[in-house]
Amino acid sequence: MSFFSEIPTMGRESLRDFKKGIDLNFKEFSRNYGDGIEGFFDPLLMFLVWLEKLLVNSPWPLVILVLAGLAWIGSRNWKLVAGTIVCFMLIGYFGMWKDTMSTIAIISVATLVCISIGIPLGILMSRSRKLEAGITPILDVMQTVPSFVYLIPIIMLLGIGKVPGLIAVCIYAVPPIVRLTNLGIREVDKECLEAVDSFGATSWQRLTRVQMPLALPTIFAGVNQTIMMALAMVVIASMIGVRGLGVPVLRAVSNQYLALGMLNGLAIVALAIIFDRVSQQYGKRLQKHREGRNL
């Protein structure tokens, strides 16, 4: 009757061999290819380091001016610009300037990487039902697997540092932009597509003149989500050697520094709110043609 009281297992011996086999094989793989893969990411690393240095080393009034200018370009909203300036002044006042600049650097690079991978992937997905059926579960896994689990192979492969941190952030942050690009393109009015076809458009013209512009608001919602999810990964990324606001948070957790944790946490929240509002306003402005009738 032991069948009912104990679930069948593959046995301790074979389970150990099974796990060992995977580990050894992966170690072998990372020994052979780790350097090559790391080399592949070198340009990205250089760009990230350059941006971080630029942000940290530039005089702070200039940085705030540029950030406020970007907020203005994005939102055309004085309140948001004023809020941005106040937030960054406070961040500096509480001694979090450097970490904040590092965080902005990695978020920016991660977002760029996600956009440049996610949008083309989303476009491909929108063109083939098979591809959509294949990629969707992968995206589901990327969003639900605990980040610590995929940190393990990344660390094994690339060690600790900025690049593995960046990859971890991107794995977590890329799904929304892929999904929403796909969705946005699939939602484009069939009649508009029929019209552009009837005038003899090539499939590239169809994509660039009709599908992408009409999907842009949805795609932009994806960019916004990607930025938010990248920010959410800041603390976890700091565990594998990414500098930024996550580092003091981590220190605060292990040493029970309440104030330090709160302050840095609030700085992350402030960044999130600024990025979110500015990018949302920008997304709205992309839909100029949807303004109400004003004949």
Add this chain to the structure above:
Amino acid sequence: MSDTKIKIDSLYKIFGNKPKEALEYVKQGVGKDELLEKHNHVLGLSDINIDIEDKSIQVIMGLSGSGKSTLIRHINRLIEPTAGNVLVDGSDVLQYDEATLRDFRRTRTAMVFQRFALMPHMTILKNVSLGLELQGKKDDEILNSAMKWIEKVGLNGYEDRYPQHLSGGMQQRVGLARALTNDTDILLMDEAFSALDPLIRKDMQDILLNLQAELHKTVVFITHDLDEALKIGDRIAILKDGIMDQEGLPVDILLSPKTEYVSNFVEDVNRSRVLKAKHIMEKANGSDLSKGMPVDENDFIESFIDRVVAEKPELIVVQDSDKKNIGSLTSKRLSEVLKK
């Protein structure tokens, strides 16, 4: 006929997983309902044959589900047929490869859609320019043509607006201008005016007829409205359940419907408003037509019926635009036509 522009030859369209198999059943005489019930395929079009004359307006009429929108999409191959041929100027559209088809769509056909299908993110000017921009024409050339047609449909001043800012009638003028800017010899109009209010629809019909008098395109016009069909059609084809019931001149359809479906359709039409003197006259064959009440050949019955009642003429003489007597009408014939 030598001046056939578009020849549609035994065209079949069946929607479903195995249309080729279903085609065999249809050819054996299986009807639309049976095909759907027993074989799970939808009969879109069955054995359609039409010769569309060059420079004429061919109306294709039918209720929703009759296959008329499916039929028009075969001409520029937005839909591929299950069997049959579509010949434009004698060349088989179905044989075109991708590039040839694209070129054909760019330079030979232009389409106007029921729900306008304008690009919401483009201004009116950009919408009207769309066809030429896809062709990669020069900017100033595009601008000139686009502005010319925007003006022709009476929308100057609206170039920089977006479609959402315009009323339905104005949006469809944009649709019309967009199609005309391509300068194609074939114009495909898929229920182009059906979504518009009656008054605006009448305006648009007049715009189309005026433009046609000037441009002489081959127009294929889809509608579910018989009055509209009679007003603009040089010829009318009536579709029912994917089968063509009757094809012919408007007056023939009106006065001698071939099937019950068509006669039900034309029953309630106000004939005095649709028929012109020339449609019902007896041709002059040497008899003396000097005495009688003169009417123009293009006058509608409605416009001279009051005079007939008041003057009680023995004979109504039909004249062409040069005041030459070309035929005659008796009041007996007139009352027969109106009573029928």
